[in-house]
Amino acid sequence: MIQDERITVLKGGEIPNKSYVLYWMQASQRASYNHALEYAISAANERQKPLIVYFGITDNFPEANERHYHFMLEGLIETKATLNDRNIQMVIRHETPETGALTMAQDASLVIVDTGYLKIQKKWREHVAARINCPFIQVETDTVVPIKQASTKEPYQ
DSSP: OOOGGGEEEEEOOOOOOOSEEEEEOSSOOOSSSOHHHHHHHHHHHHHTOOEEEEEEOOTTOTTOOHHHHHHHHHHHHHHHHHHHHTTOEEEEESSOHHHHHHHHHTTEEEEEEEOOOSHHHHHHHHHHHHHOSSOEEEEOOSOSSOHHHHOOSOOOO
């Protein structure tokens, strides 16, 4: 069970009966200790739908270099293998994450995303929330105590 303080509805609405539940992996690039992933698994099981995990790789992530990408890709290979062992499909595409998330969401009943605090990640989520045709839920998974519970202040950027 995921704490309510970790969950933010970015776009509500009726949950359509489509092909799968989508977890848009962004900041939490791991298959264990990932509240967003566990929430997505639970949502997929509840709806008796498969879960698909999507990750988009952009060439223009701020301040990223080849070493960052190399490290990230090594981790994504491990994550994909772990998800495969759990019978969860992971789709990794070389495209801007928000564009890919919108494409993947077309056949999704529900989209779950982890919380990222960078401006670019917030921009991507806002872009998707404005255009998506199903509920869109964000789950905080990178902190021990959810930010909403720990502080009432606006995060510094």
